[in-house]
Amino acid sequence: MTEIPRSHPRYASLVARERVADGVKKGLTSTQGLIAQGRGEAFDYLLGERTTPSAAEAEKAAAAMLLLAERPALSVNGNVAALVPEEMVELAWALNVPLEVNLFHRTEERVGKIARLLREQGAVRVLGEEPDTSVPGLDHARALATRGGIYDADVVLIPLEDGDRCEALVAMGKKVIAIDLNPLARTSRKATISIVDNIVRAVPNLTAAVRELSQTGPEQLQEILDSYDNASVLRRSVQEMMSHLQAQFREE
Numbered sequence: 012m013t014e015i016p017r018s019h020p021r022y023a024s025l026v027a028r029e030r031v032a033d034g035v036k037k038g039l040t041s042t043q044g045l046i047a048q049g050r051g052e053a054f055d056y057l058l059g060e061r062t063t064p065s066a067a068e069a070e071k072a073a074a075a076m077l078l079l080a081e082r083p084a085l086s087v088n089g090n091v092a093a094l095v096p097e098e099m100v101e102l103a104w105a106l107n108v109p110l111e112v113n114l115f116h117r118t119e120e121r122v123g124k125i126a127r128l129l130r131e132q133g134a135v136r137v138l139g140e141e142p143d144t145s146v147p148g149l150d151h152a153r154a155l156a157t158r159g160g161i162y163d164a165d166v167v168l169i170p171l172e173d174g175d176r177c178e179a180l181v182a183m184g185k186k187v188i189a190i191d192l193n194p195l196a197r198t199s200r201k202a203t204i205s206i207v208d209n210i211v212r213a214v215p216n217l218t219a220a221v222r223e224l225s226q227t228g229p230e231q232l233q234e235i236l237d238s239y240d241n242a243s244v245l246r247r248s249v250q251e252m253m254s255h256l257q258a259q260f261r262e263e
């Protein structure tokens with residue numbers, strides 16, 4: 012990977028870009044994943060490359076939802092595997108839940124490489140290599156699912172996902188937590204909880220929130236969810252982008 016000097020003002024963003032490029036070279040990430048990362052970067056730039064107050068609220072609510080869930084599952088694609096493999100495994104450990112590899116541009120080779128990487132990082136339950144069912148209403152490879160994983164889950168975390176599968180999972184009666192820097196994406200608009208934050212910040216924040224709330228009783232967790240309003244969080248994320256941009260012009 013290209014050496015990025017720590018002093019570079021956009022160090023984190025450049026490192027993430029290198030990781031996705033490296034993911035493509037290693038056969039973990041699709042070439043389309045580079046384009047997706049570019050789109051994410053643009054939205055992150057508008058946000059000011061920080062976890063905004065609305066994203067922090069969504070992350071706390073997501074942690075409460077995952078802790079209250081009976082059978083949660085975490086979905087992993089090629090971009091997620093390139094950017095946060097260790098962090099996803101840590102989240103899976105904190106919740107004691109399975110990770111399931113699910114790819115839009117599916118090849119068995121890439122599924123196998125991602126599953127291996129997650130196991131190397133310490134994951135115990137990695138699904139997706141032998142899907143035994145499919146999500147109704149989807150006619151592409153992303154429909155493939157595993158019983159005991161995403162198919163039976165009541166809450167699913169879907170980072171960097173396309174809108175179709177998000178909608179199809181919601182149609183199955185599942186609660187869906189999305190991580191997507193684009194608040195206008197269909198995924199963000201259809202998810203139960205939409206985390207508008209970069210996955211490299213969102214997953215560690217989520218794990219920290221899970222740990223922080225792990226001793227909290229179910230009634231209090233439910234209170235966090237009852238007071239959560241996803242439409243308002245999405246509106247605020249757009250406002251946060253606009254105020255960040257306006258602040259840039261005021262500084263000049």
Ligand code: PTJ
Nearest residue numbers: 043044047048051088089114115116171191192193209210
């Ligand atoms: O590995 P595969 O085959 O499953 O393919 C994965 C990609 C991401 C290529 C595929 O799901 C895809 O094409 O996704 P989209 O439709 O481009 O959507 C990805 C969404 O993730 C976009 O709305 C981006 O803004 C957002 N995004 C990209 N990078 C990040 C991000 N959100 C959070 N953190 C990021 N680093």
